[in-house]
Amino acid sequence: MRKRLPTGRAIHPRGKAMKLLHTSDWHLGRTTGRESRASDHDAVLAEIVDAARELRPDVICNSGDLFDRSRPGTDDLERAIDVLSELAAIAPTVVVCGNHDKAALFRVFNKLSRVHGLHFIADPTTEPEAVIELPVAAGGTVRVGAVCYQHPHHLVDGRGNPDTWGSEYSAAVRGLDSTVAAAIQAGLNPQTDFAVFAAHAYVGGAGWSGTERRGRHDDIFATDPTGIPGVAYAAYGHIHRPQPLPGAAGTYGHYAGSPLQLDFGEAGQAKSMVYVEAAPGRPPRIETIPLHRGRQLRCFRGTLDDLAATADTFGTDLCQIVVDSDTHIPHVADRVQEILPDAHLVEVANNAADRRAQIVIADPSKGGQDREPSIGEMFATYLATAGSTKAPAASVLDVFHQLADPAVVDEPMPFPQEQYLPEVA
Incomplete structure (x- = not known):
């Protein structure tokens, strides 16, 4: 039985309230093996749009990895713009650049779509409009700021001590988070305004699915959960398993996760998006909305x-x-x-x-007769059965040993012919 969606009515009808819908990690253009996931994306994205129409949020946030490749195909570009345009017709929609996305492409999108209620954040360190102010239907404003995916190569000096790479990266990301959080909070009226922080990053302690791009989110380059800004809601992307953010009490945020099981490491995982209702001075109500469409x-x-x-x-x-x-x-x-x-x-x-391959273990009582043959002996057996060489098998085997033996002990290869080469001044 499909779970009933929460109603669009605010939970604090006598005061200001914000409603937010959080989705992430669509990975448009994904294939599983050789199987295209286009039809599955069409099905689940239609489910997300249907839910948005019923919930009527004030803002919709996609926290990164809109595409599976930095250079998406035209079909996936069209699919993304069509679905995001449908969402933007319901509520202003903010999209954060993930590690699979291309910042330059997001900047082009932003120039074309900002007037239509779509906001692409490519790099808050260079964009003066990284904090976006959006009206709330019940009154007031929601201020959305974001930190896009930060590649370790951009924040860590690879010539330095590897033992400090992780701490350097975490400190640098924490600095960016603090800068954006301060920009969100500047001039914010706590009685009428709401702060939302979005990011595409691995927070230390979160549990991944095993299908995310490894090396970008492992514990070496984990970000500190205590550095998550104190906001009404923190919308995170990058981890495909839906889950609350790790961290101390008072941290309100989630990984929305991927809307589809993208690879077999995610087989059996329940997928969802996140619906948030927040009112000034009170903890937000956070609810996961199950997603059912698309092949399992x-x-x-x-x-x-x-x-x-x-x-x-x-x-x-x-x-x-x-x-x-x-x-x-x-x-x-x-x-x-x-x-x-x-x-x-x-x-x-x-x-x-x-x-099944059998492991060969020599029996000492047989005097080495059952030992595993050497590579030279195996090559000799091959020559004896191949039966078609222009040179005598013994000569071929002799050359093989001249080349193979030095390789085993990591010595220079002997090439006597080099003596006939002219010397170059």
């Missing part, structure tokens, strides 16, 4: 009989299947497709006992 990802491992027993639960899922068997199963993917006629098979593997 499914991992399975077992025998063909096990698969057949659960076949009616797969539907049109995108599947990663490992079939266990005693002997190799020819055309195993065809067998699986017969059992799951409607499923989309991204990857099928046969884990056959008779094809």
